[in-house]
Amino acid sequence: MKLLIVDDSHIIRETIQGILRGHRFTEVRQAADGVSAVASALAWNPDVVTMDITMPELDGLSAVDQITAARPRIKILIVTALADKQTAVEAVRRGAEGFVLKPFTPEDLRLALDELLD
Amino acid sequence: MKKPSRDEVLGRLVASATRFFRGAGDEAPIVGSTVPLLPGRAREVLLDHAARIEVSGDQQGVIVFSLEERLAQSLARRLGVAQPTLAHCADMTGEAANTVVGNARRELGANFRISVPTCISGRPAELPLDRGAEVRVTAFDWRGGRAYLVVCLGLEQ
Numbered sequence: 001m002k003l004l005i006v007d008d009s010h011i012i013r014e015t016i017q018g019i020l021r022g023h024r025f026t027e028v029r030q031a032a033d034g035v036s037a038v039a040s041a042l043a044w045n046p047d048v049v050t051m052d053i054t055m056p057e058l059d060g061l062s063a064v065d066q067i068t069a070a071r072p073r074i075k076i077l078i079v080t081a082l083a084d085k086q087t088a089v090e091a092v093r094r095g096a097e098g099f100v101l102k103p104f105t106p107e108d109l110r111l112a113l114d115e116l117l118d
Numbered sequence: 119m120k121k122p123s124r125d126e127v128l129g130r131l132v133a134s135a136t137r138f139f140r141g142a143g144d145e146a147p148i149v150g151s152t153v154p155l156l157p158g159r160a161r162e163v164l165l166d167h168a169a170r171i172e173v174s175g176d177q178q179g180v181i182v183f184s185l186e187e188r189l190a191q192s193l194a195r196r197l198g199v200a201q202p203t204l205a206h207c208a209d210m211t212g213e214a215a216n217t218v219v220g221n222a223r224r225e226l227g228a229n230f231r232i233s234v235p236t237c238i239s240g241r242p243a244e245l246p247l248d249r250g251a252e253v254r255v256t257a258f259d260w261r262g263g264r265a266y267l268v269v270c271l272g273l274e275q
Contacts, residue, residue: 010206012197015198080220081219084226087223102216102217103138
């Protein structure tokens, strides 16, 4: 399975990759902003995208809109520090299927991925 | 949701920063009193790395989260970076600021809107804040390093 990790923090992208590589995913790519995320998702067609929200160029929720409109089969897991309920509801309304709050543990992330895929 | 007062926002941010450090390791931070930042003392709260977040919506203003190098390195090591570089520390400071302020939206709500953090490294001489608004500072000591949470919110309407 293919995983696209989207976050403007290099450390967070590497952390997520370290946790999830080998956990169902054999191919992993990264994007550092919403514009690159949309381009990569459309060109590479991953099975799952982990998506930050607060990012430069294009925010994660707008990127979710564009990805789900063009590739509705791609599953999107939001990974964000924004802890308000309204953001979670909005993410789901736009097509995300899971939500993990930062800071997260490896277990939080694996569990959310398992719930998303099973 | 009722618009939170400046004091409530400040309290939520300090609580969020305290939770952030406590969750990052087995050591709780020592949290100082929240005090006004006196004019001309900005340099003292600008440590090796600082991340600036603009606030809009229910409140207008700026939040700066400033970390000593060793504290930023400790946080980066917790995330698996064996030998943190300056770039790692700046990245870590931005992520820490985003997490502290973003997590506070649990209580403050989605109308406490925040920008992407911008990071400054190397102890700049001036604090990029809104002029004329009151600035409050809280110190955190954790794992042998210091951090400052600097909150500058506009006067209440």
